[in-house]
Amino acid sequence: MATGLLLRAPRRLLAAAGGAGRAALSLQHQQRRNKKLWLRAYLEQERLRAPVTRRSEKPNWDYHAEIQAFSHRLHETFSLDLLKTAFVNSCYIKSEEARRQELGLDKEAVALNLQDNHKLSEQGLSLSRSYLTQCFEDAYPKMPSEGIRALVDFLTSQELVSYVARNLAIQDLTLCAEFPVPPSVLQQTFFAVIGALFESSGPQKTGIFIRDFLIPQLIGKDLFEIWDVTNPMGLLVEELAKRNMSAPEPRLTRQSGASTVLPLYFVGLYCDKKLIAEGPGETVLAAEEEAARVALRKLYGYTENRQPWDYSKPREGWRAEKAISST
């Protein structure tokens, strides 16, 4: 993103400078006392080339106030000590102690009285996983456990959780040795925040928080983008056997442009001479695989036109104590 900006903004200014230079000959421009256009382009480029720094190193930063604002912004009450502990990472403690030792302080001064966030993080992770698994088991009862596990893994994966954390300004509040904060550390910090929320506000509020921030990330995603299935036809045969339906028979239903560079085949899968799914593809085998995937989506109830997620009622019956006792 920064390299794109590096070219766009100064180039626009330079192009404007070139255009204005030519136009000034025809129109008598009034004297402008601001900085010259080429100088502004150069300064903009220098500003974009400067290394990224932490928000805490820039002016106007009050950590305590920022933490309070964080809890107010999320409409949640946190106990501030727990929240501050949740943002402290072990790499930060190590780097700080190393820096203090280099500066030559005594051993008592070197030791920071800061607790790590790994306990809170593990608690948060197990809570989230159990809550999300419960949610999906209720919403998609026909989905097998591997599918639900794939969905939960996707929602607790590093990229997704670090994206959510970055957009909640958790990156600014994290205490970490490196900047920009690596996604694994952001993931740990996010789950530590969830752990701190559980300790402060209880299981129901934590469940609502997890639901509100992680489940909307599934919008627009297809099941097999998240769950990697290598043999959909085999899986479909197993599923149909479980439901006491006969094996599917693939038949070519439609085709177009077989001898062109973009052929299109539609393969339909028939169980007891009834069509269960139809899928398109460039070759007949690809179309058959796609038809198997469509059939699986229909069987598991994860089609594109399913009911959207219901955010109105909080989940009842989630036993959070089970999740903690299992860790």
Added chain:
Amino acid sequence: APTPCTQILHSGSRISLSELPGATWGEHTCTLTPSVRGYIEEKVLDFAKQNPGIVVYVTPQKCRSPTVVAEYLNGAVREEIIADRTVAEITQLVQKLANQSGLEIIRIRKPFHTDNPSIQGQWHPFTNKPSALPIRSLRRLEQQPNKV
């Protein structure tokens, strides 16, 4: 690249997740206009109390003119000069900045969006066309004995 509608962090039914973590006022002690001074004396505290999710910093610094800098959760930063505005205009401006999300202000291509664009399945040229599978029915053959 993410589409504009997915650039805001989706959140469920959470009411008014304000997207503004920090607002800074910087003013040069010499160019402090009376309206800015009036705003700082009267209105800033009310604004800070009403929006506990926004951290407000008021700092005197060496700069050409008094500005308001708004930093958003998604990293966008907006700076507005408040030198030639009245107290009421400044309050309105700050409220507007607080209500905005950090998205870039560009032309919105279409004023509608849906996450479920198709319920019965999106149309493609083969929808509602008879399939290539030959479906034989004896009645049709009886009615039209010439057709095979």
